[in-house]
Amino acid sequence: MEKENLLITLIVLLGLLSIVSLFLVAGNQVDEQALSDKVTAQVIGQIDIPTASEIAAEIPPVVIPEIVVPEAKEVNNERIDDLWKDLYEEEIDELEAEAYDVAELELEDHDYKLLTKWLEEQIEGFDELRNVDIDDYEINVIELGLEEDEDKVAEVVFELKVKYSLDEGQTTQYKKNVLATATVSFDEGVYNDEDVEFVFA
Helix, strand or coil: CHHHHHHHHHHHHHHHHHHHHHHHHHHCCCCHHHHHHHHHHHHHHHCCCCCHHHHHHHCCCCCCCCCCCCCCCCCCHHHHHHHHHHHCHHHHHHHHHHHHHHHHHHHHHHHHHHHHHHHHHHCCCEEEEEEEEEEEEEEEEEECCCCCCCCEEEEEEEEEEEEEEECCCCCCCEEEEEEEEEEEEEHHHCCCCEEEEEEEC
């Protein structure tokens, strides 16, 4: 009987001890969030965080490489001209012939009226144009005008040998070499609608 009483007493004591320990543990509960915040603050306090200027100082400067433009190769104009002449030989010949005829007619118009006027401005005491010879000429195609609505333009350069007299009663004839450059334009490629401009030198 005593053994039973002792056993019951022990069980009751154990029960009471368990209840007391539960209260003690409940009273000592740890606030995990507060503990986490405290540890985080301590760790951050020990880290040396650089400022924006310190970070910028660590970034290496950006170096833009120098752009080197390769030199353009020289274009062989003679080859291009030869190819052009081969492709459009008939059109070129036709334009050159028409431009020459128109330029020559304009040059000779009214006994070389334009040339005479230019000589009067250039030569003091100029009296009369006695003779004009076309010593040589050159034709340069500027616009071939391959499309219907495109103008055809050519430049005719005449090398002239000019003889003239002065108005002081002298019978001596004077000679002068003159370059006459005619720019001949055919409006929309029509050969009977032309415009000619002369420049003398």
